[in-house]
Amino acid sequence: MFEVMLKLKDFFNKNKKDYIRSFITMIASNLFSVFIPYLIGQLIDYIVQDELTYRLLIKVISAFLFSLIAAYIFEFIWSYYLFTGAAKLQRSMRDNLMAHFLNMRSIFFEKFRVGDLMARSTQDVRAIADTAGYGMMVLMNATLFLTTIVGMMGFSVSWRLTIFSLFPLIILAYTFDKLGNELEKRFSIAQESFSSLNNDVLEVVDGIRVIRAYVKEEDYLDKFRKQTESMLVKNNRVADINAMFMPFVKIITSICTVISFGYGTFLVYEGTLSVGNIVAFQMYLGMIIWPIISIGELTNVLRQGSAAMIRVEDVLNTTDEMEENGFKDIEDSNDIVMQNLNFQYPTSQEMNLSQINIEIPKGKTMGIVGKTGAGKTTLLRQFLRQYPLGDGDFFYGDDGVLDYQRNQIQHLIGYVPQDHILFSRSVRDNIAFGKGQASDQEILESIKIAAFDEDLLQMNKGLDTMIGEKGVSISGGQKQRISLARALIKNPEILILDDALSAVDAKTEQRIISNIQQVRTNKTTLISTHRLSAVKEADEIIVLEEGQIVEHGNHEELLALQGWYYKQYLRQELKEGDA
Numbered sequence: 001m002f003e004v005m006l007k008l009k010d011f012f013n014k015n016k017k018d019y020i021r022s023f024i025t026m027i028a029s030n031l032f033s034v035f036i037p038y039l040i041g042q043l044i045d046y047i048v049q050d051e052l053t054y055r056l057l058i059k060v061i062s063a064f065l066f067s068l069i070a071a072y073i074f075e076f077i078w079s080y081y082l083f084t085g086a087a088k089l090q091r092s093m094r095d096n097l098m099a100h101f102l103n104m105r106s107i108f109f110e111k112f113r114v115g116d117l118m119a120r121s122t123q124d125v126r127a128i129a130d131t132a133g134y135g136m137m138v139l140m141n142a143t144l145f146l147t148t149i150v151g152m153m154g155f156s157v158s159w160r161l162t163i164f165s166l167f168p169l170i171i172l173a174y175t176f177d178k179l180g181n182e183l184e185k186r187f188s189i190a191q192e193s194f195s196s197l198n199n200d201v202l203e204v205v206d207g208i209r210v211i212r213a214y215v216k217e218e219d220y221l222d223k224f225r226k227q228t229e230s231m232l233v234k235n236n237r238v239a240d241i242n243a244m245f246m247p248f249v250k251i252i253t254s255i256c257t258v259i260s261f262g263y264g265t266f267l268v269y270e271g272t273l274s275v276g277n278i279v280a281f282q283m284y285l286g287m288i289i290w291p292i293i294s295i296g297e298l299t300n301v302l303r304q305g306s307a308a309m310i311r312v313e314d315v316l317n318t319t320d321e322m323e324e325n326g327f328k329d330i331e332d333s334n335d336i337v338m339q340n341l342n343f344q345y346p347t348s349q350e351m352n353l354s355q356i357n358i359e360i361p362k363g364k365t366m367g368i369v370g371k372t373g374a375g376k377t378t379l380l381r382q383f384l385r386q387y388p389l390g391d392g393d394f395f396y397g398d399d400g401v402l403d404y405q406r407n408q409i410q411h412l413i414g415y416v417p418q419d420h421i422l423f424s425r426s427v428r429d430n431i432a433f434g435k436g437q438a439s440d441q442e443i444l445e446s447i448k449i450a451a452f453d454e455d456l457l458q459m460n461k462g463l464d465t466m467i468g469e470k471g472v473s474i475s476g477g478q479k480q481r482i483s484l485a486r487a488l489i490k491n492p493e494i495l496i497l498d499d500a501l502s503a504v505d506a507k508t509e510q511r512i513i514s515n516i517q518q519v520r521t522n523k524t525t526l527i528s529t530h531r532l533s534a535v536k537e538a539d540e541i542i543v544l545e546e547g548q549i550v551e552h553g554n555h556e557e558l559l560a561l562q563g564w565y566y567k568q569y570l571r572q573e574l575k576e577g578d579a
């Protein structure tokens with residue numbers, strides 16, 4: 001149950017000053033609180049023994065008021081330190097998670113769905129922070145308060161009465177433990193259900209147009225209702241256990257009260273205790289209920305925190321299986337060579353790249369073509385290091401790619417993916433994303449190369465036009481060209497276009513390709529495409545089939561081979577002619 005606290009020990013250590021301050025002020029607050037029943041007990045005994053004077057009454061009342069105010073002030077201080085600590089913990093855990101997400105490559109994101117990651121970064125982190133705030137408060141305060149009250153009961157009233165009266169608490173402790181175990185299991189199940197619900201909401205929001213187009217709203221609503229129903233059941237199962245704690249505490253503390261009255265009255269008759277003692281003892285028993293309830297809640301908070309911690313650790317300990325980062329710096333642009341490279345996706349049943357041998361001299365353009373599913377994107381992903389490298393050799397210059405620091409290679413690359421990813425900001429922001437401080441002049445230049453200049457003229461706010469979430473308010477071809485302009489503004493050493501112009505017409509594509517050729521002399525470019533006219537001018541073209549290079553050469557050489565490239569080219573030429 002306390003493992004979660006142990007796991008947070010680094011955080012507690014780092015903030016130990018705040019926790020020490022909190023602990024000291026808590027002791028002060030408790031001492032002042034337990035002093036109050038003692039004063040009342042004294043007052044009753046003065047009355048019963050007819051010893052109360054006006055001066056004595058003023059003294060007791062002043063001490064009473066002073067204790068009350070002091071207890072309140074100290075309580076404010078310890079609460080402040082504890083709960084700001086919990087907020088700090090949430091912040092640092094979320095920062096850690098975000099840093100981890102940003103560091104991870106594809107394999108990691110294939111293991112967790114987005115909604116699940118969101119659930120873990122929000123609800124689970126909050127449950128863990130509750131252990132550092134509320135949990136820690138209860139752990140320190142309730143145990144401290146309980147010890148102080150029990151001490152006062154024993155020392156100022158009677159140890160015998162205290163031990164007899166509090167005996168039933170053993171049953172309570174045992175029950176707390178059993179219920180806590182069950183609670184941890186049920187909480188974990190409820191959280192998984194929340195993750196899955198999150199995923200479904202995201203999927204619906206993302207796919208709303210397709211859902212509407214296929215008139216599937218009712219089906220989805222039905223499915224969603226079933227899920228919320230199942231989540232309700234799972235949350236109710238958590239609530240059931242939570243609800244059992246309070247009545248149980250009340251029953252047990254009532255038994256304690258009955259014992260204390262019975263045995264206390266006997267002790268008064270015996271002459272061992274005064275009436276004031278019994279009243280003070282009852283007040284102490286009344287005060288004990290809160291810490292006991294809190295310890296019950298502490299069990300809940302710790303169990304839930306522990307289940308949440310397992311879920312967050314699961315994310316943080318899952319890696320993307322990438323190789324260790326290299327240490328070399330890239331000093332100059334260089335040739336790229338792949339020798340006998342084989343690659344298989346972790347979830348794939350077959351090789352996805354086999355015996356790839358390519359050489360791309362610095363500044364040259366390579367075209368990558370082939371049927372759908374032939375392995376074009378897979379090959380480009382090796383350059384982007386989205387997956388671990390396959391077997392074989394992959395050199396940049398004289399050194400293996402793995403020898404270099406990963407982010408240095410990344411800095412060399414400008415990438416235009418097949419599924420263009422745009423942010424819900426302005427055209428300017430989306431393009432400037434490719435280069436830290438881009439001037440409007442540079443943005444307009446890259447727009448021109450990407451053949452987006454005429455489209456921009458039609459946009460009412462020009463560069464400031466907002467493109468909507470994921471670019472909903474612009475066309476597919478416009479998205480592709482903004483995405484291309486973003487890569488071009490970086491003027492990267494290696495430009496990778498992955499079927500990046502599929503949504504623009506052949507004429508515009510021609511214009512873009514010839515613009516790229518003009519501005520990218522001496523820079524390496526890789527173009528994967530279905531439209532062969534886009535790679536006609538490339539220095540080298542490879543044809544992939546089932547992950548293997550089946551043809552290679554320049555355009556003329558490939559035509560002369562009269563293989564797949566030749567047939568495909570003729571077919572496309574015919575189509576273009578018809579259009």
Ligand SMILES: Nc1ncnc2c1ncn2[C@@H]1O[C@H](COP(=O)(O)OP(=O)(O)OP(=O)(O)O)[C@@H](O)[C@H]1O
Pocket residue numbers: 345346347348352370371372373374375376377378379418499
């Ligand atoms: N993440 C993945 N995990 C497992 N298999 C994958 C993954 N991505 C792609 N594949 C498989 O690898 C093979 C090559 O896919 P790839 O996307 O590289 O083809 P492609 O030539 O780019 O196709 P297209 O022209 O349709 O984009 C396919 O059989 C595909 O199913």
